[in-house]
Amino acid sequence: MTDHVTQAYLDDESLHGVMGRLDLPPHLRAAYAHRLVDRPFFLEEHTAHSIAADVLDFFELLFSLPRRMFDGSFTRFAEAIGIPPEEAAIMGSDRPPMHGRADIYRVGDEFRLLEINAGTQLGGPDLGELARVIHEEPGFQPFVREHELAYFNPIEKLLDAVGRDRQVAFLEEGGMLTRFAKGFASFQESCARLGVDVLLGELHEVTERNGFLHLRGTKLDVAVRYFSATQAVGYADLLAKGHKTELYTPLSSYYYGSKSTIALLSEHREVLDDDERALVDRLVPWTRYLRDVPRDRLRADREELIVKAAGGFAGAGVHPGWLMTDKEWAELLDDVAGQPFVVQERVRPTPDVVPGDDRPWLTTWGWFVTDQGFAGMSIRSMPFADGAVVSYAGNPLTKVSGLLVH
Structure with a gap:
C-alpha cells in the first residue's frame, strides 16, 4: 500500500521539481548531485521506529550467538562464519556499541531484511544531510508543514x-x-x-x-x-x-556484520524461543551457508536464489540467480565452492514510482540504528531494469534520496 504522504506528493505535480531546486552544501553536491532520484521518500515515523526496534532485537540475537551456539568460544564462532584466524585474533570478544545499518526491501506493508552491516564503516550517513536540505527547501515548506514532516541525521x-x-x-x-x-x-x-x-x-x-x-x-x-x-x-x-x-566501532563489530551470521540464525531456529523465532521469520528471508545446500536444489531454484559473499560490501560478490543463465549459474557455483558464501531466497520488493519515469524502481531502505534506536535512513534506488545490486559504490546506475518521516 502506498504511504498517504507519498501519494499526496505524487499527485501534486507542483512538488515534483523539488530535487532540482536543492541548495546543497558544496561537498554534498559534489558527492551526490549527479545521482539523485527525482523525488524524496516518505515513511510514517512510528514505522521507522518499529522496524528499528526489530533490527535492534535482531542484533541482540546476533550478539548472543557465541554463547548460544559455541559455548562462548569466539574462536569457534569466527571459524563458523569464515573469519580468518589472524583477523579473529585482533577482533577480540568485546560486545560492540550498537551502530549499524540494516538493508531492507519493502514488500507491501512489510519490510524484509537483506543484510546487516555492523560498525561505523558504512556508506550513506550523510544522506541525512540530503534529507535536511529537502526539508528546508523554501518551495517545499507548505508540504512540510501540512504533513508535519521531519528527518533524522x-x-x-x-x-x-x-x-x-x-x-x-x-x-x-x-x-x-x-x-x-x-x-x-x-x-x-x-x-x-x-x-x-x-x-x-x-x-x-x-x-x-x-x-x-x-x-x-x-x-x-x-x-x-x-x-x-x-x-x-x-x-x-x-x-x-x-x-x-x-x-x-571496535573490530569486534565485524563478527556481526557477516552475512554468515544471518545464515546461522535462519537455519538454527532451535536455539531461539517463540518470540525470537517470530522476529527472525518476520524479518529474514531463508538464508543458508552455500556449502550446506544440495547442488541439485541450487540448480533447480536458480531464479529464486541469490548468492552473496559473506564478508562482501558495496555489492561485491553478489550474484542474483534470476539474472544468470543456467550455465553461468553452474560456473559460479563451481567458482565459489568452499569459499565463505551464503545463498538467500529472492525477495520481490514492491516497486516505487518516480515522477516523469514510467519504469518501476527498486529501492533499498538502509535503516541506521544506534543504542538509542532509529538513527536515520540511506535511500538507494534505481530502475529494476538496471540490475539487482542497489549499491551506490558498487553500481554506477544506483541513485540516492533523502527520507522524511511524518
Whole structure:
C-alpha cells in the first residue's frame, strides 16, 4: 500500500521539481548531485521506529550467538562464519556499541531484511544531510508543514555517540580515502556544520605516543573506524599500543556484520524461543551457508536464489540467480565452492514510482540504528531494469534520496 504522504506528493505535480531546486552544501553536491532520484521518500515515523526496534532485537540475537551456539568460544564462532584466524585474533570478544545499518526491501506493508552491516564503516550517513536540505527547501515548506514532516541525521547520531568535545578522526586504509574522497569530504562537511571538526586519514599515517594514536602529529581521542579487520592485521601492534584512543566501532563489530551470521540464525531456529523465532521469520528471508545446500536444489531454484559473499560490501560478490543463465549459474557455483558464501531466497520488493519515469524502481531502505534506536535512513534506488545490486559504490546506475518521516 502506498504511504498517504507519498501519494499526496505524487499527485501534486507542483512538488515534483523539488530535487532540482536543492541548495546543497558544496561537498554534498559534489558527492551526490549527479545521482539523485527525482523525488524524496516518505515513511510514517512510528514505522521507522518499529522496524528499528526489530533490527535492534535482531542484533541482540546476533550478539548472543557465541554463547548460544559455541559455548562462548569466539574462536569457534569466527571459524563458523569464515573469519580468518589472524583477523579473529585482533577482533577480540568485546560486545560492540550498537551502530549499524540494516538493508531492507519493502514488500507491501512489510519490510524484509537483506543484510546487516555492523560498525561505523558504512556508506550513506550523510544522506541525512540530503534529507535536511529537502526539508528546508523554501518551495517545499507548505508540504512540510501540512504533513508535519521531519528527518533524522545519522551523522548527528554518530557525533552524539563519540562525543562532540573530543578530537575525532575518520580513519581508512589502503587508498580508500582517495577512492571515496567525495564521500568522506561530505561526511567531514556534515560534521563541521554540526560544530565538530573531524580529521581524515589512513592507518599508515598514524603513530603512537604515550598510549594515544596521533594523526599527522595530532593526538586523537576517538578514531572512527572505516578500515576493515583485514586491513588492521598489519597494524595490530600500533592499535594495541594506542589503546587510550577509543576505536569506534571496535573490530569486534565485524563478527556481526557477516552475512554468515544471518545464515546461522535462519537455519538454527532451535536455539531461539517463540518470540525470537517470530522476529527472525518476520524479518529474514531463508538464508543458508552455500556449502550446506544440495547442488541439485541450487540448480533447480536458480531464479529464486541469490548468492552473496559473506564478508562482501558495496555489492561485491553478489550474484542474483534470476539474472544468470543456467550455465553461468553452474560456473559460479563451481567458482565459489568452499569459499565463505551464503545463498538467500529472492525477495520481490514492491516497486516505487518516480515522477516523469514510467519504469518501476527498486529501492533499498538502509535503516541506521544506534543504542538509542532509529538513527536515520540511506535511500538507494534505481530502475529494476538496471540490475539487482542497489549499491551506490558498487553500481554506477544506483541513485540516492533523502527520507522524511511524518
